[in-house]
Amino acid sequence: MSVLIYAEGFEGKIKKSSLEALAYGAALASKLNTSAIALATGTFQASELSALGKYGASKVLHVSDQRMDETPVAAIASAIAAAANAGAAQVVIMPKSALTDSASSKVAVKLKAGVVNNVVELPDLTSGFKVKRAIYTGKAFAVTEINTPIKVLLLRKNAMNAIANGNDCPVEAFQPSFEATDFGLKRLKVEKAEGEILLPEAEIVVSGGRGLKGPENWHLIESLAKALHAGTGCSKPVSDMDWRPHHEHVGQTGVKVSPNLYIAVGISGAIQHLAGVNSSKVIVVINKDPEAPFFKAADYGVVGDAFDVLPQLTEAVKALN
Amino acid sequence: MKILVCITHVPDTTTKITFTDQNTKLNTAGVQYVIGPYDEYALSRAIELRDASGGSVTVLHVGDAEAEPTIRKALAIGADDAIRVNAEAKDAFFVAEQIAHIAKQNQYDLILMGRESIDFNGGQVHGMVGELLGWPAVSPVMKLDINGGTATLAKEIEGGKEYLEVALPLVAGCQEPIAEWRIPNMRGIMSARTKPLAVVDPVGSDAGTTVAEYQLPPAKGSCKMVDAANIKELVDLLKNEAKVL
Numbered sequence: 001m002s003v004l005i006y007a008e009g010f011e012g013k014i015k016k017s018s019l020e021a022l023a024y025g026a027a028l029a030s031k032l033n034t035s036a037i038a039l040a041t042g043t044f045q046a047s048e049l050s051a052l053g054k055y056g057a058s059k060v061l062h063v064s065d066q067r068m069d070e071t072p073v074a075a076i077a078s079a080i081a082a083a084a085n086a087g088a089a090q091v092v093i094m095p096k097s098a099l100t101d102s103a104s105s106k107v108a109v110k111l112k113a114g115v116v117n118n119v120v121e122l123p124d125l126t127s128g129f130k131v132k133r134a135i136y137t138g139k140a141f142a143v144t145e146i147n148t149p150i151k152v153l154l155l156r157k158n159a160m161n162a163i164a165n166g167n168d169c170p171v172e173a174f175q176p177s178f179e180a181t182d183f184g185l186k187r188l189k190v191e192k193a194e195g196e197i198l199l200p201e202a203e204i205v206v207s208g209g210r211g212l213k214g215p216e217n218w219h220l221i222e223s224l225a226k227a228l229h230a231g232t233g234c235s236k237p238v239s240d241m242d243w244r245p246h247h248e249h250v251g252q253t254g255v256k257v258s259p260n261l262y263i264a265v266g267i268s269g270a271i272q273h274l275a276g277v278n279s280s281k282v283i284v285v286i287n288k289d290p291e292a293p294f295f296k297a298a299d300y301g302v303v304g305d306a307f308d309v310l311p312q313l314t315e316a317v318k319a320l321n
Numbered sequence: 322m323k324i325l326v327c328i329t330h331v332p333d334t335t336t337k338i339t340f341t342d343q344n345t346k347l348n349t350a351g352v353q354y355v356i357g358p359y360d361e362y363a364l365s366r367a368i369e370l371r372d373a374s375g376g377s378v379t380v381l382h383v384g385d386a387e388a389e390p391t392i393r394k395a396l397a398i399g400a401d402d403a404i405r406v407n408a409e410a411k412d413a414f415f416v417a418e419q420i421a422h423i424a425k426q427n428q429y430d431l432i433l434m435g436r437e438s439i440d441f442n443g444g445q446v447h448g449m450v451g452e453l454l455g456w457p458a459v460s461p462v463m464k465l466d467i468n469g470g471t472a473t474l475a476k477e478i479e480g481g482k483e484y485l486e487v488a489l490p491l492v493a494g495c496q497e498p499i500a501e502w503r504i505p506n507m508r509g510i511m512s513a514r515t516k517p518l519a520v521v522d523p524v525g526s527d528a529g530t531t532v533a534e535y536q537l538p539p540a541k542g543s544c545k546m547v548d549a550a551n552i553k554e555l556v557d558l559l560k561n562e563a564k565v566l
């Protein structure tokens with residue numbers, strides 16, 4: 001018996017959301033009186049993987065096959081299912097991402113497991129196995145009972161605190177047997193988005209809306225983001241008009257973010273935008289219209305002109321550091 | 322080329338969500354239902370592909386008769402025919418089983434879906450269908466072109482875009498900017514009334530998951546206003562009160 005956690009990486013580093021999934025898995029494993037085993041796929045330095053012990057893994061299985069670096073979803077799903085079988089996992093946990101949305105559904109079919117996405121809390125084990133998940137793009141929650149022997153959970157970002165308080169753990173090579181079709185997609189090329197901070201992983205996000213008037217003013221957003229080590233986002237019309245790339249568009253039909261701090265500048269706060277940000281811990285709204293609906297969803301608000309407020313805010317943040 | 326497009330019937334994105342019956346049912350009073358926005362991208366791309374190279378577009382929905390106006394709308398937008406599996410969509414796996422069953426009976430080259438439904442946001446039906454059929458499944462797809470028996474597509478990955486090539490058949494979960502949404506015209510709306518809509522019975526198993534209870538997030542406290550002339554105060558509050566800096 002065990003709890004298996006898939007530790008997704010990005011460019012040789014285990015993602016922060018994976019550390020949260022590990023902390024979740026370790027907490028669940030101790031409730032279930034069993035151990036938390038991590039699985040990583042692709043190229044990592046040994047120290048990066050053994051450090052997962054600090055977050056609660058008792059050991060790490062490592063599929064070092066270099067083909068995994070291209071993140072082939074089907075092969076990753078096969079590896080996760082094989083590791084779950086090898087360790088008789090009762091629960092498989094993954095951080096939610098574009099990759100795991102797809103991989104988890106394949107894992108669930110392979111393991112005949114019920115799967116729940118966007119999990120926000122540790123399960124309630126008092127009768128059956130019930131987990132709380134966000135639905136309607138964060139507008140509500142569903143307490144969901146999983147009735148299958150094996151359970152697959154995808155953890156929403158920031159649902160758990162990842163704290164390093166244990167010791168390094170052993171890392172074992174793991175070689176699953178792949179199916180012929182697992183590498184059936186041919187990668188032609190990859191385009192990297194500019195900017196170093198992945199929006200869904202960012203601790204702080206600074207977003208601009210139509211109130212910024214045009215792409216030539218985005219340096220104001222970027223300067224503040226840089227001072228805060230934040231990711232940058234935007235509203236849908238901003239990406240529709242090609243002021244900003246599509247992958248920055250936050251909301252119901254774009255990226256869903258749950259940072260510690262979301263700063264919205266010149267965004268009115270339409271319900272579809274709020275749907276992508278409503279699980280942020282703290283929301284700051286800067287808008288020249290005191291009636292902008294976004295203020296109702298905000299923790300802190302400034303009524304003012306973005307072109308005045310942004311430079312001042314950037315300076316004040318810099319002064320802090 | 323035969324394309325199957327799977328659509329959801331979901332509350333419009335502006336809906337304020339509330340529940341009834343001791344928090345076990347969505348309160349549907351006043352709720353406007355629409356085709357899932359991502360599904361609509363899938364449908365639009367399917368119609369473009371058919372118009373470019375021939376074939377047919379079938380829409381499929383798993384759900385009860387209340388969804389028929391939504392299905393008719395998909396026909397008005399340009400799908401050729403429709404299938405409704407007459408069953409409550411119990412969970413993603415149940416829906417995937419229905420779709421896979423229909424796909425096994427008909428020879429589709431391509432199954433297009435949305436990247437996720439906007440009610441349950443699982444993002445999982447396409448992957449399950451791919452697994453059940455033994456077909457490749459790719460999501461979220463932002464660009465899709467078909468050349469003979471080969472698909473080339475752009476998929477969003479963490480930190481960028483990946484371009485892939487794969488032989489058909491294929492399942493894809495779609496998102497913008499794969500196609501422009503289409504607005505049904507008068508002719509489409511008229512012809513939709515007479516296009517075939519088959520109703521079939523469900524197959525398969527019990528649901529692996531069930532909802533015990535719905536909950537709403539706690540109400541947000543009031544917003545603390547900071548004077549635009551005193552931005553330093555905002556930074557102080559974020560650092561010392563909210564503790565996020």
Ligand SMILES: Cc1cc2nc3c(=O)[nH]c(=O)nc-3n(C[C@H](O)[C@H](O)[C@H](O)COP(=O)(O)OP(=O)(O)OC[C@H]3O[C@@H](n4cnc5c(N)ncnc54)[C@H](O)[C@@H]3O)c2cc1C
Pocket residue numbers: 208209210211212234235236237238249250251252253254265266267268269270271272273276286287288289292304305306307334358
């Ligand atoms: C199906 C559907 C899905 C959608 N999905 C999304 C989504 O995922 N994400 C999303 O963002 N939108 C989405 N939308 C669009 C959404 O409804 C709004 O139209 C959009 O969010 C508005 O963007 P905005 O706030 O930037 O622009 P506006 O609504 O035009 O607001 C601009 C704001 O800037 C303020 N402003 C103007 N000048 C200044 C200044 N100098 N300084 C400070 N403030 C200023 C104004 O007071 C105003 O509040 C969706 C819509 C539909 C129908």
Ligand SMILES: Nc1ncnc2c1ncn2[C@@H]1O[C@H](COP(=O)(O)O)[C@@H](O)[C@H]1O
Pocket residue numbers: 327328329357359360381382383384410413416433434435436437438439441442443444445446447
């Ligand atoms: N009840 C349903 N009927 C038909 N297609 C569905 C249904 N539920 C989900 N889908 C399809 O599967 C996609 C992903 O849904 P989900 O896994 O629920 O996020 C949707 O965008 C639809 O294309």
